[in-house]
Amino acid sequence: MSQSASENTSARTRTRTRTSLWFSASFYALVLPVLVAAILYRLEPFQPVLLPVPLSPSTVVVPARNNRVLRGAEAVAQGQVQGPEDLAYDAATRVIYTGCEDGWIKRFTVNDSVADSVVEKWVNTGGRPLGIALKRNGDLIVADAQKGLLRVTSEKEVELLVDEFEGLKFKLTDEVDIGDDGTIYFTDASHKYSLKDALLDILEGKPNGRLLSYNPATKKTTLLVQNLYFANGVAVSPDQQFVVFCESVLMRCNKYHLQGPKKGTIEKFCDVPGMPDNIHYDDGQRQYLIAIFTALAPELDIAYRYPFIRKAVAIVMKYVLNLSFSKNGGVLVVDLEGKPTAHYYDLKLGLTSAVKIGNHIYGGSILYPFVTRLDIEKYPALPTV
Numbered sequence: 001m002s003q004s005a006s007e008n009t010s011a012r013t014r015t016r017t018r019t020s021l022w023f024s025a026s027f028y029a030l031v032l033p034v035l036v037a038a039i040l041y042r043l044e045p046f047q048p049v050l051l052p053v054p055l056s057p058s059t060v061v062v063p064a065r066n067n068r069v070l071r072g073a074e075a076v077a078q079g080q081v082q083g084p085e086d087l088a089y090d091a092a093t094r095v096i097y098t099g100c101e102d103g104w105i106k107r108f109t110v111n112d113s114v115a116d117s118v119v120e121k122w123v124n125t126g127g128r129p130l131g132i133a134l135k136r137n138g139d140l141i142v143a144d145a146q147k148g149l150l151r152v153t154s155e156k157e158v159e160l161l162v163d164e165f166e167g168l169k170f171k172l173t174d175e176v177d178i179g180d181d182g183t184i185y186f187t188d189a190s191h192k193y194s195l196k197d198a199l200l201d202i203l204e205g206k207p208n209g210r211l212l213s214y215n216p217a218t219k220k221t222t223l224l225v226q227n228l229y230f231a232n233g234v235a236v237s238p239d240q241q242f243v244v245f246c247e248s249v250l251m252r253c254n255k256y257h258l259q260g261p262k263k264g265t266i267e268k269f270c271d272v273p274g275m276p277d278n279i280h281y282d283d284g285q286r287q288y289l290i291a292i293f294t295a296l297a298p299e300l301d302i303a304y305r306y307p308f309i310r311k312a313v314a315i316v317m318k319y320v321l322n323l324s325f326s327k328n329g330g331v332l333v334v335d336l337e338g339k340p341t342a343h344y345y346d347l348k349l350g351l352t353s354a355v356k357i358g359n360h361i362y363g364g365s366i367l368y369p370f371v372t373r374l375d376i377e378k379y380p381a382l383p384t385v
Contacts, residue, residue, distance in 0.1 A: 046314045048307040049205045051229070055251060055296055055304050060271045062332070062343040064381035069330055069346040072379030075370040076362070077108050080119040084364040084371050086175065086278050086353040088132040088140065096355075097122070097140060098364055098371065099129025105140065105152065110357055114373060123156040128195055131175035131186065131234070131278065143173040143186050145195040149214060162214055162221050172198060175278050177234045177243070179258075184214040185224075185243050187231035199317065202230055202249055203303070203310040211245050211256060224256055225266060233279035233353075235288060238336070244269050244288065246276035253279065253290065253338070270338030273345075274329065278353035278364075287341065288334050291351040291363065295328035326350025331361060333381075342381035344374065 077084075083101035090097070094110045103126055108119040127146030134140055138154035141161075148163025148170050161184070163170055174189040190208040193201040201208055209231030211224045225231075229249035236243050242255040253276055255269040274295035281288055294300070303309045330345025331354040344361065351372065353364040363372040 046200065046204070046311060046318075048203055048310040048314070050307060051205050051250065051304060053250065055301060060273045060332075060340055060343075062273075062340040062381075062384060064341065064383050065343040065345075066376075066379060066381040067328075067343075067345055069344050069349055069372075069374055069379070072374055073346075074114045074373045076114045076117055076373050077106075077119045078114075078370040080369075081106055081108075081371060082369045083366045084368070085130045085366040086132050087280075087355050087362055087364045087371065088134045089355050089357055089362075090134055090138075096357075096362065096371070097132050097134065099125075099132055099142065099144075101128060101366075103127055103129070105129050105132070105142065108371075123152055123158065125150060125152070125158055130173070130195075133176045133178050133184075135178060141176050141178060141184055143176040145172050145174070148173050149176070149184065149186055151216075161216070161219075165210070165212060165221050165223055172201075174232055175234045177236050179236045179243075180240055182216055184216065185211070185234050185236060186214065187211055187228075187234055187245060189231050189248075198230075200314055203314050205229070205249065205304070205307065205310070209247070211243075232277050233290065235279045235281050238281060238283065238286070244279055246272075246279055246290070248275045248277065248293065251275055251296065255338075268338075270334050270340065272332055273343065276332075277351070280353065280355050282356045285356065286336055288336075288338075289354040289356060289361070290332045290334065291354045292329045292332055292345065293350050293352055294326045295345075297325070297327045300325065326367065331363060344376070344381055 081100050084098035088097045095107045097107045099105050103124045105122050107122050108117045111117050125144050127144040129142045129144050131143035140152040142150040144150050149161040151159045151161055168191050170188040171191050171194050172189040174187045176186040178184055188210045190201040192208040207227035207229050209228035210226045211231055213222045229247045232248045233246040241259045242257045244255050246253045253269045254266050257263050257265050274292040277291040277293045279288055279290045328345050329350035333342040334340050350367055351363040352366045355362050359375055359377045361374050
C-alpha cells in the first residue's frame, strides 16, 4: 500500500472515531438528563391534583382602569425594606408599618416626597412577619409565618398569642384584621407548607388553609372555615356583619357571615382578575383594596389544567432553581358590595397589599426591596367605555 493510501485510510479511521465519539457524547448528553428527570419524576412524592373548579381567564368588568401603573409609580424606602408584604397605616403619626423578610417590622414616615421618608427598624419578631393590623392603643397584631399570631406592644414587647389549633400547628400564618369588639381574624395559609415552600402549596392544588378567630379576653381560638386553597387576605366589614377572606389559588374572595340570619355561612364576595393576596378596607372612601399578585397568565392556566406540568415545575424548583411568577398584578378596588370600581395594574407588577392614604395608593410586595406609591390623581384609572 502506498504511503498516500495509508494516510487516507488513517484519516478516514480518525474521522469515523471522532464521529463515533461525537454521537456517543451527544447521545449521553441527551439521554442522561431525560433519564435522570424520569427517575426524579417517578420518585418525587409531590403529587398535585386537579382543582375542584376550573380556573378561567377573568371576566371581571371594571368601569375604570390604569394598566400602566409603573409609568407613574415611585419607590418608597428603596433598599431599606426587603419584601414588605403587608402595610398598616397609623393616621395619628403618619407612619406606615411593614414586615420584612429579615424579621424586622419597620416603619417609615409618609411625606410628600419619597426622599423625605425616614425608615426605622422598630422591632424584630425573630420570624417572618406578614400580615399586620394596628390596634387603637398602638399595639400591632402580627401574622408571623414562622411564629404564629403575635401581639407587639407599643413598648416593643413581643407576645405569642397562638400558634396552633387542636394540636395542628400553623405553618404559614398569613393575614390578620381586628373587629370592633377586639376579636382577631386571621388566616393560616397552609398547615402543610412553610413560607419557603409556599409555591409548592400553590402548585399542589389541595385545600391546606384555614380561617380562624382569636378572642384576646378568653384566649380562645375558633376555627371558622377550613379546607381553603391558600387562605390569604382578611378584612372585617365596617358593619361587623361579615369578614372577607381571599383564596389565592382559586382566585376568589368570599365572605363569612359573623352576624344575622346567615351567621356561619359563606357566600361569594367578588370576582378578581387573578390571584388575590391581602385586602384592606378604606374607611375614607368606603371601599376595599384587594392586592393582586398575578393575573391568570396562559402558562399558569395550562399548568393548573394539567397536574403533571405542576409536578415538573415543582421538581425544577426543588432541584434546579427557584421560580417566581407575577404578571399583570396590581390593585382591584371594589365597593362595599364587592362591585369593582377601578383596577390599577401593570405587566411587570406584583403586589401583596395595598392601602390608600390621601391621593396615593401604597403597595407592598413580598418580591421588592421597596414600597410602591402611585398618585391616583395624577395617574388615575380612566373610564373603560
